Amino acid sequence: MSILVVGSVAFDSVETPFGKADNVLGGSATYFSAAASYFSEVKLVAVVGEDFPDEHIDFLKDKGVDVTGLQRMQGKTFHWEGRYDYDLNEAHTLATHLNVFEKFQPDIPAAYRKSSYVFLANIDPDIQWNVLEQVERPKFIACDTMNFWIEGKPDALKRLLSKVDLFVLNEGEAREFAKEPNLVKAAKKIISYGPKTIIIKRGEYGALMFNGGSIFSAPAYPLESIFDPTGAGDSFAGGLMGYLANTDDASEANIRQAIIFGSVMASFNVEDFSLNRMRTLTLKEIRERYRQFKQLTHFEDI
Amino acid sequence: MSILVVGSVAFDSVETPFGKADNVLGGSATYFSAAASYFSEVKLVAVVGEDFPDEHIDFLKDKGVDVTGLQRMQGKTFHWEGRYDYDLNEAHTLATHLNVFEKFQPDIPAAYRKSSYVFLANIDPDIQWNVLEQVERPKFIACDTMNFWIEGKPDALKRLLSKVDLFVLNEGEAREFAKEPNLVKAAKKIISYGPKTIIIKRGEYGALMFNGGSIFSAPAYPLESIFDPTGAGDSFAGGLMGYLANTDDASEANIRQAIIFGSVMASFNVEDFSLNRMRTLTLKEIRERYRQFKQLTHFEDI
Numbered sequence: 001m002s003i004l005v006v007g008s009v010a011f012d013s014v015e016t017p018f019g020k021a022d023n024v025l026g027g028s029a030t031y032f033s034a035a036a037s038y039f040s041e042v043k044l045v046a047v048v049g050e051d052f053p054d055e056h057i058d059f060l061k062d063k064g065v066d067v068t069g070l071q072r073m074q075g076k077t078f079h080w081e082g083r084y085d086y087d088l089n090e091a092h093t094l095a096t097h098l099n100v101f102e103k104f105q106p107d108i109p110a111a112y113r114k115s116s117y118v119f120l121a122n123i124d125p126d127i128q129w130n131v132l133e134q135v136e137r138p139k140f141i142a143c144d145t146m147n148f149w150i151e152g153k154p155d156a157l158k159r160l161l162s163k164v165d166l167f168v169l170n171e172g173e174a175r176e177f178a179k180e181p182n183l184v185k186a187a188k189k190i191i192s193y194g195p196k197t198i199i200i201k202r203g204e205y206g207a208l209m210f211n212g213g214s215i216f217s218a219p220a221y222p223l224e225s226i227f228d229p230t231g232a233g234d235s236f237a238g239g240l241m242g243y244l245a246n247t248d249d250a251s252e253a254n255i256r257q258a259i260i261f262g263s264v265m266a267s268f269n270v271e272d273f274s275l276n277r278m279r280t281l282t283l284k285e286i287r288e289r290y291r292q293f294k295q296l297t298h299f300e301d302i
Numbered sequence: 303m304s305i306l307v308v309g310s311v312a313f314d315s316v317e318t319p320f321g322k323a324d325n326v327l328g329g330s331a332t333y334f335s336a337a338a339s340y341f342s343e344v345k346l347v348a349v350v351g352e353d354f355p356d357e358h359i360d361f362l363k364d365k366g367v368d369v370t371g372l373q374r375m376q377g378k379t380f381h382w383e384g385r386y387d388y389d390l391n392e393a394h395t396l397a398t399h400l401n402v403f404e405k406f407q408p409d410i411p412a413a414y415r416k417s418s419y420v421f422l423a424n425i426d427p428d429i430q431w432n433v434l435e436q437v438e439r440p441k442f443i444a445c446d447t448m449n450f451w452i453e454g455k456p457d458a459l460k461r462l463l464s465k466v467d468l469f470v471l472n473e474g475e476a477r478e479f480a481k482e483p484n485l486v487k488a489a490k491k492i493i494s495y496g497p498k499t500i501i502i503k504r505g506e507y508g509a510l511m512f513n514g515g516s517i518f519s520a521p522a523y524p525l526e527s528i529f530d531p532t533g534a535g536d537s538f539a540g541g542l543m544g545y546l547a548n549t550d551d552a553s554e555a556n557i558r559q560a561i562i563f564g565s566v567m568a569s570f571n572v573e574d575f576s577l578n579r580m581r582t583l584t585l586k587e588i589r590e591r592y593r594q595f596k597q598l599t600h601f602e603d604i
Contacts, residue, residue, distance in 0.1 A: 017483075086483040102332060181319075181388040183506075184526045204485075205507040217521035217598050222510060224486045256601040290604055296519050297599050299558040302592055 001139075001245040002041035002066075005032050006106050006131045007121025007234075009056075009070065010078040013094075014273065014283050015084055018227050024274035025056045026080060026146070028121035031231035035238025035265040036119075037063040038286060040245040043112045045069035045131075049077040049100045059279070063104045069109050074101040086269075088229045089203035108134040117245040119237060120164075122146045125156040131158045132163055142241055143165035144165040144233070150177045162194035165250065168237055170201045183208065184215075197255060199240075201233055209259055211252050219297055221267035221289065228273045232266040235278075239265030239286075264289045303548040304343035304368075307334050308408045308433045309536075311348040311358075311372065312380040315396075316575065320529050321389055326576035327358045328382060330423035330446070334578045335535035337540025337567040338421075340588060342547040345414045347371035347433075351379040351402045361581070366541025375402040377575045377603040390531045390572075391505035407494045410436040414426070419547040421539060422466075424448045426459040434465055442552050444468035444543055446535070452479045464496035467552065470539055485510065486517075495548050499557060501542075503535055511561055513554050521570035521599055523591065530575045534568040537580075541567030541588075566591045 012026030029046045036042045043066040050072065060067055078101035081094040106127060113135050120128040120143035128143055141164050149157055150173055157177075161167055167190065171183065178186035183200065187210040190198050197211040202220075209216040238264030240255075247254055264286055272278045314328030329346045338344045345368040362369055383396040408429060415437050422430040422445035430445055439444035443466050451459055452475055459479075463469055469492065472499065473485065480488035485502065489512040492500050499513040504522075511518040542557075542564030549556055566588055573579045 061528070182528070184524045202507065205504065206519075206521075215524055215598055216601070217508075217524070217602075219508075219519035219521070222486045222517055222519070224484060232529075253602060257604070260601055270321060287604060294601075294603055296517055297519075297601075299518070299562055299599075300555060301596055302559070302589060 001248045003114040003117040003119060003241055003245045004043045004045065004108070004112050004135065004138075005029050005036070005119045005121060006045040006128070007032060007123060008078050008101055009044075009048050009052070010080055010101070010272045012230055012274065013079070014083070014230050016084045016088070016228050018225070019273065021228070021273035023079075023247075025059070026230060026274060028234045030060070030240040031046065031234035031269065031275060032119060033060060033065045034063050034123055034275050034292055035235040036242035036245070036268070037065050038265070038281075038283055039239070039242030042066065042242075043069060043115060045106045045108060045112065047060040047071045047073055047100050047104045049073060049075045052077045058206050058284070059275070065160055069107075069112055071107070071115065073103070075100040081251035082230070084229060088226055091229070091261060106131050106134075116140065116248070117241060119241050121145065121234065121237070122149075124150050125153050129156065129160050132160075134224065140155070140165050140244065142168060142237070144168045144237060145173065147176060159192050161190075162193045166197045166199065166255075167195040167201045168201065168233070170203070172231070174198075174200050183267055199259065203232070204231070206263065207236070209255060211255065214252055216256050216259065218263055219293070220263060221296070223267060223270065226270045229270050231275065232270050235269035236262040236266040238262070260290055260293050261286070263293065303418040303549045303550050304345055305338055305408070305419040305421060305543055306345045306347065306414050306437065306440075307331050307338070307421045307423060308347040308419035308430070309334060309425060310311060310380050310403055311350050311354070311391050312382055312403070314532055314576065315381070315383040316385070316530055316532050317401070317491075318338070318386045318390070318530050321575065322532070323575035325381070327361070328532060328576060329380065330536045331570065332362070333536035334540040334543075334579060335362060335367045336365050336422055336577050337537040337571070338547070339367050340567070340583075340585055341563070344368065344544075345371060345417060347408045347410060347414065348408045349373045349375055349402050351375060351377045353418070354379045361577070368586070370593065371409075371414055375405070379401045384532070386531060390528055393496065393531070406432050407537035408436075418550070419543060420444070421543050422446065422537070424451075426456050427462045431458065432461050432588065434462075442467050442502060444470060444539070446470045446539060446600030447475065449475050449478060454459070460495050463492075466497045468499045468501065468557075469497040470501045470503065472505070475555065476502050501539065501561065505534070508565065509538070509561060514555055518558050518561065520565050521595070522565060523589070523595065523598070525569060525573065528572045531572050533577065534572050537571035538564040538568040540564070562595050563588070563591055565595065
């Protein structure tokens, strides 16, 4: 099964305690597409400016990503500048130049409209809604968001969630959206808005999935060197959706496995700046780390 | 196998967003003993003042805890006052009245000196060392500490760790002690001081165990109502050491199970103020929650 992803393709300038990277490839849809490409076909919808080099597009093509839906507009590509201190869970935004992304109106190519799996990366919930109006009965819809939309467009987000199967957000966003400090209660409240499953990302602490009465706690992989957390959430979503689309099985047990594949992809991604780790990463390494996650969490029953 | 525990028995006055409890039973050795008592014999060494009521001692006796080593001194019992805000991971100390605890010099009763399992709760590392000098060749020694000793007596703590099998500390303490922000590197450094195993507690995010080249990630149980986090760490240590002493098996696989029993005890303890939850808690409930931890973390292998 193929996945349609709509989100940003961008340049990032990032500083961490371990180094600096200027004007490197970034963007939510980029990380998502590259990670998902290890598991299934990906169809990308995004916008870049005239300054976007072909080599980045070639990188995505080499990963097998369908870039028919990547529009090129007059102007500059979206550029994010950020810094991380030793607490790598928190990004400090230094500047956001939306550039061509400000006028982004996704136009879903005809060949993409029958996609069975859809991922709406973090953009304006009204635009996410608009994407859903262009596609034909997907089997499974997932979306991400951020505090900016939770604060600015909570009603649009709730409307969107009524159509969504899986909602991915981080811990602070979940508490803010539900106005509830207890995470279990917050998750229940958000599930009442529509999504059958929600996944709460907790950075270096892993993720919690809520699905009906069931809760799954996934660890993060304890890494000795984390170079750049940028894109961890989108790589996570890419691995997760890639595996779901590959297996075409949205059962609770399969979502658990998909979450581990998502965690594997996120753990590799943070080992280098930009998408560099995914330039050399192999499926064999992915499967090996999946097994390491199993060892990491295993204990005998009583 | 029986466990010797040396630590504090105290009064706590605690305020959380969910209520208030004044002058209730507290103390590291109290929480530890009550939790461990579900699994094995516990021999307690601590000190209380003249104001300490018999009902609290009777509670421990009813749990089967040997209180021969509980000294009563002239003066008042150690009294801690603290507050938790919505971030229940962080205790704000309002007042610490050490009282009789200030002059605590543990005197290990003759009948306790052959204990196979020893737990040194958070006290001055020189006093912890002094306890070890009084006991005869224990099979397994574990200890806890706090930032106060890490900052004030790092060398005494390192000397102690050379004799210790298992060191339990929290995340911030591990980073501070090792002067290393990366937790995996911090753990390796601390292991180089002597302990074969270290467990890093991460509050609502669970715990990480490092043992040789192996890492185990244990989740915390996602609770809908957490009333009072006080004593979570000591209940965790109690369940952990209780299970290890009960099974008399310090293999890596068994420590993993012990960590889950510790997590189970901590998860029950935070459901009510003071040790109230342990007044009614049954072994059946403990085993049921252990199985819930299994469900919480289970995913299929590939």
